[in-house]
Amino acid sequence: MTTAVAEAVDDDLWSAIGDPTRRRLLDLLLLEGAGTATSLSQQLPVTRQAVAKHLGVLDRVGLVHGTPAGRERRYRVDDAQLARAVAQLASVGSAWDARLRRIKRIAEAIQVARNDQEAT
Amino acid sequence: MTTAVAEAVDDDLWSAIGDPTRRRLLDLLLLEGAGTATSLSQQLPVTRQAVAKHLGVLDRVGLVHGTPAGRERRYRVDDAQLARAVAQLASVGSAWDARLRRIKRIAEAIQVARNDQEAT
DNA sequence: GGCGATACGCAACCACTAGTTGCATGAAAG
């Protein structure tokens, strides 16, 4: 019997998509197919260097791949890896959801038992 | 037409459940019903003070409530608020999931078109 | 070929947060 919620979470993956700026970054990349640090920074309220750092961590965990193209470095999303990340998100969510439901059920059961007592 | 994924995320809530230690904390509280900084810290690889801080931020965003009980302060989860957080998690996840599926569909469509051309 | 514009990477610095240790205080128990 498992005593704790699964939480079989790749911590790097999670923290990568945990940052709101990185989420928007992934969103933009997904939307436009590809982008560079400069092009992306123009659509975000942060500097090019900040974006570059984020792309660095996203690249490190494999959520995006950056390939040099002339004087610029073009990044694009790794669909499979992002799908994995999304799956983890869903997994943590549903684990908690399940536990919440269970707790609720138990609480109701106790309530019922108490009513039975009073009715004696 | 919406050009970006919803991302209607309460940032405080998200960052509250973004921390792995806080997730384990919520997990423990959910499992045991209630707990204090001291009791919880004994089941985690961090000090009592660290746990106290986390409970502080969880309390501030309303995911838990702490009530003084004699010389100790007892915390318990706010089910409704946690349910909200879980819902947000699911929402972000499904938004990306949808976009990934859409991208995949477009990619396949392009592939089909290309094959048609070649078949001419 | 040479030169300005552009895209990049690196380094230093600031602010915030998760973690620590140390200490003082207040309630409970003997």
Add this chain to the structure above:
DNA sequence: CTTTCATGCAACTAGTGGTTGCGTATCGCC
């Protein structure tokens, strides 16, 4: 009353998201 135990507060460290500033390499044009 004294001891014990849980808490809260303060100071300090390490890591990270963000900035500015600077050096360098590539592209485009004359």
